Amino acid sequence: xxxxxxxxxFPRAQADRSIxxxxxxxxxxxxxxxxxPDMAEIGGGESLRLGAALTIRSRWPLxxxxxxxxxxxxxxxxxxxxxxxxxxxxxxxxxxxxxxLIRGLDGQGPTLAFWRGLGVRPASFELGVVGVDLLFMGxxxxxxxxxxxxxxxxxxxxxxxxxxxxxxxxxxxxxxSEGGRAALVMAMVSVMLTGTALSFLASYGHVVLALLMxxxxxxxxxxxxRVLLSDWAPQTAAVRQQRRGHAVWLGCALSGLLVIPxxxxxxxxxxxxxxPDAAGLFVPDRDPMSGKQLxxxxxxxxxxxxxxxxxxxFPEPGPHRSAAFFHKDLGAVASxxxxxxQGREQSRGSLTVRDGVHxxxxxxxxxxxxxxxxxxxxxxxxxxxxxxxxxxxSSGEVWRLDGDGCRLRVEEGxx
Amino acid sequence: MSAVSARGLTLGRxxxxxxxxxxxxxxxxxxxxxxxxxxxxxxxxxxVLLPDQGAASVLGPVSYLPEGLPLDSxxxxxxxxxxxxxxxxxxxxxxxxxxxxxxLPMRKRVNALSQGQRVRLGVxxxxxRRARTYLLDDPFLGLDPxxxxxxxxxxxxxxxxxTMVVACQHAAAAERLCDHLLFLRKxxxxxxxxxxAWRERFRRVRISGNVDAVHELGELAxxxxxxxxxxxxLLDDPAGVAxxxxxxxxxxxxxxxxxxxxxxxxxAA
Numbered sequence: 001x002x003x004x005x006x007x008x009x010f011p012r013a014q015a016d017r018s019i020x021x022x023x024x025x026x027x028x029x030x031x032x033x034x035x036x037p038d039m040a041e042i043g044g045g046e047s048l049r050l051g052a053a054l055t056i057r058s059r060w061p062l063x064x065x066x067x068x069x070x071x072x073x074x075x076x077x078x079x080x081x082x083x084x085x086x087x088x089x090x091x092x093x094x095x096x097x098x099x100x101l102i103r104g105l106d107g108q109g110p111t112l113a114f115w116r117g118l119g120v121r122p123a124s125f126e127l128g129v130v131g132v133d134l135l136f137m138g139x140x141x142x143x144x145x146x147x148x149x150x151x152x153x154x155x156x157x158x159x160x161x162x163x164x165x166x167x168x169x170x171x172x173x174x175x176x177s178e179g180g181r182a183a184l185v186m187a188m189v190s191v192m193l194t195g196t197a198l199s200f201l202a203s204y205g206h207v208v209l210a211l212l213m214x215x216x217x218x219x220x221x222x223x224x225x226r227v228l229l230s231d232w233a234p235q236t237a238a239v240r241q242q243r244r245g246h247a248v249w250l251g252c253a254l255s256g257l258l259v260i261p262x263x264x265x266x267x268x269x270x271x272x273x274x275x276p277d278a279a280g281l282f283v284p285d286r287d288p289m290s291g292k293q294l295x296x297x298x299x300x301x302x303x304x305x306x307x308x309x310x311x312x313x314f315p316e317p318g319p320h321r322s323a324a325f326f327h328k329d330l331g332a333v334a335s336x337x338x339x340x341x342q343g344r345e346q347s348r349g350s351l352t353v354r355d356g357v358h359x360x361x362x363x364x365x366x367x368x369x370x371x372x373x374x375x376x377x378x379x380x381x382x383x384x385x386x387x388x389x390x391x392x393x394s395s396g397e398v399w400r401l402d403g404d405g406c407r408l409r410v411e412e413g414x415x
Numbered sequence: 416m417s418a419v420s421a422r423g424l425t426l427g428r429x430x431x432x433x434x435x436x437x438x439x440x441x442x443x444x445x446x447x448x449x450x451x452x453x454x455x456x457x458x459x460x461x462x463v464l465l466p467d468q469g470a471a472s473v474l475g476p477v478s479y480l481p482e483g484l485p486l487d488s489x490x491x492x493x494x495x496x497x498x499x500x501x502x503x504x505x506x507x508x509x510x511x512x513x514x515x516x517x518x519l520p521m522r523k524r525v526n527a528l529s530q531g532q533r534v535r536l537g538v539x540x541x542x543x544r545r546a547r548t549y550l551l552d553d554p555f556l557g558l559d560p561x562x563x564x565x566x567x568x569x570x571x572x573x574x575x576x577x578t579m580v581v582a583c584q585h586a587a588a589a590e591r592l593c594d595h596l597l598f599l600r601k602x603x604x605x606x607x608x609x610x611x612a613w614r615e616r617f618r619r620v621r622i623s624g625n626v627d628a629v630h631e632l633g634e635l636a637x638x639x640x641x642x643x644x645x646x647x648x649l650l651d652d653p654a655g656v657a658x659x660x661x662x663x664x665x666x667x668x669x670x671x672x673x674x675x676x677x678x679x680x681x682x683a684a
Contacts, residue, residue: 041476042502053498058489111487114537117461117479118502118544231465 051128104168166222
């Protein structure tokens with residue numbers, strides 16, 4: 001142990017009953033360097049790298065398990081039945097969200113005391129941790145978007161993952177136990193869903209859009225609060241014997257309510273690339289996710305928004321682009337152009353399982369005309385003026401839909 | 416010049432209005448009974464804890480060993496060592512012999528280490544980094560005597576060119592290592608001074624002859640015990656007048672060694 005130097009710095013070293021100062025003194029004198037070779041504080045970059053490296057080294061098993069499961073699940077997304085594909089996609093999204101929640105709730109315990117005690121800068125350290133977590137979630141979502149054909153569900157998954165991570169992060173200063181924090185997460189979910197409902201009711205908005213916006217706001221607020229409050233130490237509250245920590249979680253949850261005025265004042269996009277169809281209804285390209293996506297050219301030539309209440313199926317660009325929606329009063333699908341490939345349509349984002357293709361239309365006056373019950377597989381021919389359509393079912397039945405209503409054609413050529 | 420200073424440091428009821436200055440290059444033992452506020456004090460000095468009132472300044476860079484070395488349980492020992500090695504100030508010259516001497520199981524997860532192994536790991540990591548101030552919270556916790564000697568040597572080595580603050584329960588080790596003592600009790604600072612000052616103020620004496628002379632001491636006697644026909648007294652005598660009083664009263668006074676742990680027990684009592 002001669003490398004360990006001597007005790008000559010301690011003239012006060014006292015004799016002891018078990019170990020004498022001589023025993024502590026090494027044979028060789030201490031090699032005190034003339035200059036201090038490296039007395040630099042730990043900088044922000046080093047703290048960031050340490051946070052990232054620590055996350056990877058301590059959480060790589062979790063990341064590996066989720067990655068492997070994702071790969072396995074991805075196999076279910078090709079060449080299988082629709083329900084298998086949908087289930088696999090759902091599982092993939094839920095896994096990303098679960099990872100977000102686990103990592104959001106993780107950390108900020110006494111384990112950080114050691115690193116902070118070495119002089120690591122908390123905010124930079126936390127930024128490194130958050131960076132790795134978000135990067136991994138982003139990679140999973142990117143992977144999901146590559147292997148699946150459901151961008152809306154992927155977007156929802158991203159929102160869910162971010163909000164789960166944000167919720168977990170926002171509760172870091174509120175309770176010492178992870179169980180307590182999980183309870184607060186549930187409270188935050190309640191506040192968020194209340195905000196979504198209020199937003200939808202107040203602005204005729206799209207419930208999915210409102211939810212996505214809230215997820216984005218709350219998730220970002222949670223992550224931001226995690227980094228900004230990284231100086232806050234739960235041990236301090238423990239020493240103070242505080243039963244409650246700070247209420248940042250509530251602030252983050254309430255920040256989601258910002259979506260209400262945003263949606264309420266959201267107006268018509270400045271310009272749209274969409275061309276109104278024959279019925280004067282069109283879908284603005286720049287407003288693809290909005291519930292206010294069905295617009296009509298009014299009598300004065302100005303665009304006006306049709307108030308839609310109900311769950312909107314997302315349209316797809318192309319010759320059959322349309323705004324399909326569940327009409328609230330009738331509970332049926334109304335559509336200018338009904339898509340027949342319902343399986344594909346569902347995988348594009350509808351959260352509703354339909355038994356068959358409902359055939360309906362909305363007139364230039366905004367009136368919805370629907371057929372009773374689903375009209376199963378068949379083909380649809382639209383009138384050139386867009387004011388009517390004929391649907392021929394595979395059973396041979398021919399249905400006519402126009403301004404006079406929906407009816408079974410009894411004689412060919414006779415409406 | 417002070418390397419560590421505290422002014423009115425307060426955190427809850429754990430530490431109340433604590434003020435002191437520790438000179439550059441000193442080694443200070445923070446002593447006191449359980450719950451006295453030792454860990455809280457070091458946590459506040461390190462910046463891991465935030466005070467309700469008051470402030471502390473510590474000459475940096477600081478290397479702090481928290482009590483029990485709390486670390487992410489999923490990390491392996493080699494991971495922790497590898498991460499700390501990347502930080503500025505890592506000195507293989509000091510750290511490598513310690514890591515070797517401590518015989519740490521590098522492949523084990525941190526949560527699988529015994530208490531003593533955790534402390535060894537923490538000591539190696541904290542002392543392996545060059546810093547101006549070291550804050551060590553109970554670096555002897557759970558160590559066997561052989562390893563404790565190694566740790567004491569390592570602390571002594573580092574203290575040669577740094578300021579050291581060591582909170583511990585081992586008064587004997589504190590006495591061997593440190594030149595300053597800081598005594599806490601119930602969250603309050605009882606005493607902070609060089610060891611010399613302690614020894615000048617507190618003394619153990621054997622009184623024979625006219626043992627009734629002990630009554631002349633009044634409050635200067637912290638503790639008086641009978642040993643056959645003689646008495647042994649622990650004196651709190653900042654002015655150095657007690658022995659003169661005893662002799663004037665006809666007593667024979669003989670100085671006895673006073674181990675620090677006995678003194679602390681008496682002061683705490």
